[in-house]
Amino acid sequence: MRVQANDPTRLASSPIAEAGQAARLSLSETHALCAKAARGAGFDWGLAEAAGHAARWLAARALPGCEMLLQRLQADAVRPRAPGLAQDPDALLCPLHLGTALADHAALPEVTGRTMIDLGHVAMPGLLLPFLATAAQQGVRDLHCCADETSFTFQADGTPEDDQAFPALCSVTRAEIRVTFLQARRPVSQPQSPAADLPLVPQHVWRALDALALRVTVPSSTRSISGAGSEGSDND
Amino acid sequence: MSCEGLNPMPQARAFRRSPDEVMRLAHMGCSHPTRLSFLRQLLRRLHAEGWRFDRPVWEIDAKGVGCAVYRAIGPARTYSLVAFAHDLPPEARSDRVIATAWDATFALFDGTPTPADLDRLAANVPLQEAGRISPRELSLSRANRSVRLFDHVVDRLAEGAQPDAAMLLDTGYLMRTTAVYGSGKFGAADREAIAQRPELSGPFQAEMLSVWLTRAFTVDLVEHLARARGGDKAVRLAPDLKRGLGVGNSTGLGMAPFLIRHPLLLNNWMLAREEALARVRAQTRVGDGELAGFLAALETARGNADLWTSAHDIQRAKLADLRDGLARVAAHVAQDWKQNAAHPWDDLWRWGQESLPIEAQEALLAAMLEPHGALIDGLGECMDADEGTGFAINGAMPVGELRAILRAHYGWALGIDYTERGQCARFWYVSEDKLEPRLGERHEEPGAERELPLDTGRQAAALWQALRGQPDDLPVAHLLLAAPQHRPAVRRAQITARHPFAEIRDNLIGAGMLPIDILRCKLAFFGATRFDPRSDRWVRISLFQDAPYPDEMGADA
Numbered sequence: 164m165r166v167q168a169n170d171p172t173r174l175a176s177s178p179i180a181e182a183g184q185a186a187r188l189s190l191s192e193t194h195a196l197c198a199k200a201a202r203g204a205g206f207d208w209g210l211a212e213a214a215g216h217a218a219r220w221l222a223a224r225a226l227p228g229c230e231m232l233l234q235r236l237q238a239d240a241v242r243p244r245a246p247g248l249a250q251d252p253d254a255l256l257c258p259l260h261l262g263t264a265l266a267d268h269a270a271l272p273e274v275t276g277r278t279m280i281d282l283g284h285v286a287m288p289g290l291l292l293p294f295l296a297t298a299a300q301q302g303v304r305d306l307h308c309c310a311d312e313t314s315f316t317f318q319a320d321g322t323p324e325d326d327q328a329f330p331a332l333c334s335v336t337r338a339e340i341r342v343t344f345l346q347a348r349r350p351v352s353q354p355q356s357p358a359a360d361l362p363l364v365p366q367h368v369w370r371a372l373d374a375l376a377l378r379v380t381v382p383s384s385t386r387s388i389s390g391a392g393s394e395g396s397d398n399d
Numbered sequence: 400m401s402c403e404g405l406n407p408m409p410q411a412r413a414f415r416r417s418p419d420e421v422m423r424l425a426h427m428g429c430s431h432p433t434r435l436s437f438l439r440q441l442l443r444r445l446h447a448e449g450w451r452f453d454r455p456v457w458e459i460d461a462k463g464v465g466c467a468v469y470r471a472i473g474p475a476r477t478y479s480l481v482a483f484a485h486d487l488p489p490e491a492r493s494d495r496v497i498a499t500a501w502d503a504t505f506a507l508f509d510g511t512p513t514p515a516d517l518d519r520l521a522a523n524v525p526l527q528e529a530g531r532i533s534p535r536e537l538s539l540s541r542a543n544r545s546v547r548l549f550d551h552v553v554d555r556l557a558e559g560a561q562p563d564a565a566m567l568l569d570t571g572y573l574m575r576t577t578a579v580y581g582s583g584k585f586g587a588a589d590r591e592a593i594a595q596r597p598e599l600s601g602p603f604q605a606e607m608l609s610v611w612l613t614r615a616f617t618v619d620l621v622e623h624l625a626r627a628r629g630g631d632k633a634v635r636l637a638p639d640l641k642r643g644l645g646v647g648n649s650t651g652l653g654m655a656p657f658l659i660r661h662p663l664l665l666n667n668w669m670l671a672r673e674e675a676l677a678r679v680r681a682q683t684r685v686g687d688g689e690l691a692g693f694l695a696a697l698e699t700a701r702g703n704a705d706l707w708t709s710a711h712d713i714q715r716a717k718l719a720d721l722r723d724g725l726a727r728v729a730a731h732v733a734q735d736w737k738q739n740a741a742h743p744w745d746d747l748w749r750w751g752q753e754s755l756p757i758e759a760q761e762a763l764l765a766a767m768l769e770p771h772g773a774l775i776d777g778l779g780e781c782m783d784a785d786e787g788t789g790f791a792i793n794g795a796m797p798v799g800e801l802r803a804i805l806r807a808h809y810g811w812a813l814g815i816d817y818t819e820r821g822q823c824a825r826f827w828y829v830s831e832d833k834l835e836p837r838l839g840e841r842h843e844e845p846g847a848e849r850e851l852p853l854d855t856g857r858q859a860a861a862l863w864q865a866l867r868g869q870p871d872d873l874p875v876a877h878l879l880l881a882a883p884q885h886r887p888a889v890r891r892a893q894i895t896a897r898h899p900f901a902e903i904r905d906n907l908i909g910a911g912m913l914p915i916d917i918l919r920c921k922l923a924f925f926g927a928t929r930f931d932p933r934s935d936r937w938v939r940i941s942l943f944q945d946a947p948y949p950d951e952m953g954a955d956a
Contacts (some may be wrong), residue, residue, distance in 0.1 A: 209886025263879070
C-alpha cells in the first residue's frame with residue numbers, strides 16, 4: 164500500500180526511525196494505533212478502546228505498551244468468566260478482558276467483600292497495570308498486587324505508590340497475580356500525569372501493529388472519494 | 400474542567416435550552432461563531448496579557464521561496480510559527496488528497512527555534528505527513544495561495560496601486576490551509592503535555608495561534624513579492640483592506656468524527672454556549688452599553704450575511720433564511736421589543752424562537768452574547784475537558800439506572816428500526832489508501848463489516864434491547880462481562896447522564912444525515928465565518944477575517 168501525503172483527516176503516518184530501528188510515538192499516536200490494531204486482531208471496539216487506553220497509560224510512564232499489546236494480540240489467551248471466579252488453574256488469562264472485568268467489578272460486593280482475590284495466571288501481565296490503577300479508583304481503596312515474586316501498591320486515586328517493579332512486570336510474558344484491596348490510607352487526590360520520556364517503539368513492532376490496524380480499513384470506492392473533497396485544482 | 404458547581408449565576412439554569420433541542424443536527428448545522436469561539440478567546444488573551452510579536456527570521460527570495468519565523472512572546476512562554484514558502488507550479492496545487500506539495504508549510508514551535516531546529520524542521524515540515532515532527536512542535540499545517548487573488552494583489556501592489564476591494568471581499572483570504580494538525584499528530588506534542596499552560600488550556604489554542612500568525616505571513620509575503628517586482632514603486636496593502644482578509648480553510652469529512660469521539664469536550668463547548676445564552680436571558684434589564692453593543696453586533700451580522708455566498712443549494716436556502724431573519728430581528732428590536740419586560744433579553748429570545756428559522760435564531764444568539772463579555776467570557780475557561788475521567792465505566796451501576804438514563808437521554812435513538820434500509824444507509828470507515836474517515840453506502844458498497852463505532856444511536860438501541868428482561872438490580876459489570884460489545888454504549892450513556900450535551904441526538908448512519916451539519920458546529924466553535932459547503936461533506940471557511948494583526952494588537956482586539 165502506498166500512502167500519499169496531504170489529507171486533512173489523515174489518522175496516522177509511518178513514523179521515521181529515530182534511534183537505530185526505533186521510533187518515538189506520541190501518546191495519541193500510540194492510543195490510536197493500538198486501539199485499531201486490537202480491533203484488527205478481532206477484539207470488539209469496547210475492548211479495543213481499552214487496549215488503546217492501556218497502551219497509552221503505559222507509554223506515558225515510559226513502559227513498553229505497544230510491545231506488550233502486540234505480543235498479546237499475537238498469542239492466545241483465555242477470557243475470564245469473572246475476576247477472581249474459580250478458573251482452570253492452568254488457563255492463561257487475557258489481561259484486557261481480565262483488567263476491564265476487574266475495574267468494572269471493583270465497587271461490587273464480590274470484590275469489596277473479599278480481602279484477597281486470586282486472579283490466576285495472566286498473559287502479558289504488564290498490560291494489567293492500567294486496569295489495576297482504574298480498579299483502585301473505582302473501588303476507592305488502595306490496591307496491593309503480588310505478581311509472582313514482586314509486589315506493588317496503587318493508591319485509591321490510581322497513582323502507584325512505587326513503580327520500581329513495573330519494568331520487570333512488563334518484561335515477562337506471564338505471571339500469577341493476586342490482588343488485595345485495602346482501606347485507602349490517604350485522602351484521594353487528583354492523579355497527576357507523569358512526565359516521562361516517551362518510550363522508543365521498535366520498527367518491527369510498529370509495522371506489525373500497523374498491519375493489524377490496516378485490517379479495519381476499507382479500500383476507497385470511487386463513490387466515497389467523489390464526495391470527500393474538491394474534484395479539481397486549487398487554483399481559484 | 401466542569402465549572403457546574405462553581406456557577407455564580409445558578410438562576411440562569413431556568414433559562415437553559417434543552418439538549419433535546421440543541422443537540423439535533425438540524426440545530427447544530429446552523430451554529431454561528433460567538434465571542435466564546437476559540438479564536439476570539441485567543442485574541443482576548445493575547446491582548447489582555449500584552450503579548451509581543453516579532454519576526455526574527457525573513458529569508459524569502461524574490462520568487463517567494465525561503466523561511467520565516469514569527470514569534471509570539473507571552474508573559475511566561477514564547478511560541479514561534481516557522482513558515483516555509485515554496486515555489487509551486489499551478490498543476491501541483493490541490494486542496495485535497497492528490498496533493499503532495501503546497502505553496503507554504505508551517506509548524507508552531509514551542510519556544511524560539513535554534514538554527515539546528517530550523518534545519519530539522521526544513522527537512523520535515525515541507526513533507527507534511529511524510530515527514531516527522533517532535534514534541535517541541537505544537538502544530539503542523541500547510542496552505543495554498545488563492546491564486547487569482549494572490550497574483551492580483553501582488554500585481555497591483557507592485558504597480559503602486561491597491562487591489563480591487565470587491566475581489567478581496569469576494570475571496571476573503573490570500574491563502575487557504577488544508578490541514579492544521581495538533582495534539583500528537585505526526586509526532587507533535589501531546590495535548591496533555593501542554594494542557595496545563597494557561598494560554599493553551601482552552602481547546603485548539605495552539606492551532607488558532609498558528610493560523611493567526613499564518614495570516615500575518617500571507618500579507619507579508621504579498622508585500623515582499625510586490626517589492627521584489629516593483630521596487631520603490633511598490634506600496635503596502637492598505638490597512639482597511641488588510642483587515643478584511645482572513646485565512647481560508649478547506650476541510651472535509653474527517654473532521655466530523657471528532658465531535659462524536661470526544662463527548663466530554665462537545666458537552667463542555669455546548670454547555671458553555673448554552674449557559675452564556677441562559678445568563679443573558681436571565682438579565683432583568685438592558686443596559687445602554689449592552690443595547691449599543693447588541694445593535695452593532697446585529698448590524699455586523701447583517702453585513703456578513705450579505706457578503707456570505709455559497710453555491711450549495713442547502714446553504715443558499717439557509718442564507719436566505721438568515722438575511723430575512725436578521726432583517727426581521729432588526730425590525731422587531733426597533734419597533735416591538737419590550738425592553739422593560741421582567742427579563743427583556745428573554746422576551747426577545749422567546750420572540751425569536753417563535754418567529755425565526757433556526758439559522759436566524761442562532762445568529763440572534765451570537766449577537767445577544769456579543770455585548771455581555773463581563774457576564775460570560777469566564778465560561779471560556781470551562782470549555783476544555785479532562786477526557787481521561789470519562790473512560791472508566793461504573794460497573795456498579797444497576798441496570799435499572801442505566802435503563803432510566805437511556806429513557807431520559809436516548810429517546811431519539813430507541814424508537815428507530817435500524818434494520819430499515821434508510822435508517823442504516825451509511826457506515827463510517829477509515830479508508831485504506833488515505834487513512835481518512837469516510838462515509839460509505841451500506842447497501843451499495845463493501846466494507847461495512849469494518850465499520851467505525853460512530854453509529855451511536857444504533858448502539859444505544861442495541862444496549863436497550865440487551866437490557867430487556869434483565870433485573871433492575873443487576874450491576875452493569877455483570878452485563879458487560881457477558882456482552883463486552885456494549886462497552887462503548889454503556890460508557891457514552893454514563894457520560895451523557897452527567898454531561899447532557901455530550902451526545903449528538905441524531906441517527907449518524909441514516910440516509911438523511913448531513914456531515915456538513917457536524918462540520919458547521921465544530922467550525923463555529925473555532926470561530927469560522929463564510930461557511931461555504933461544496934458538497935454535503937466538505938466545506939470552505941474563513942478564519943480571523945476582520946481581526947487585528949500582530950502589529951495592531953496593542954491598539955485593539
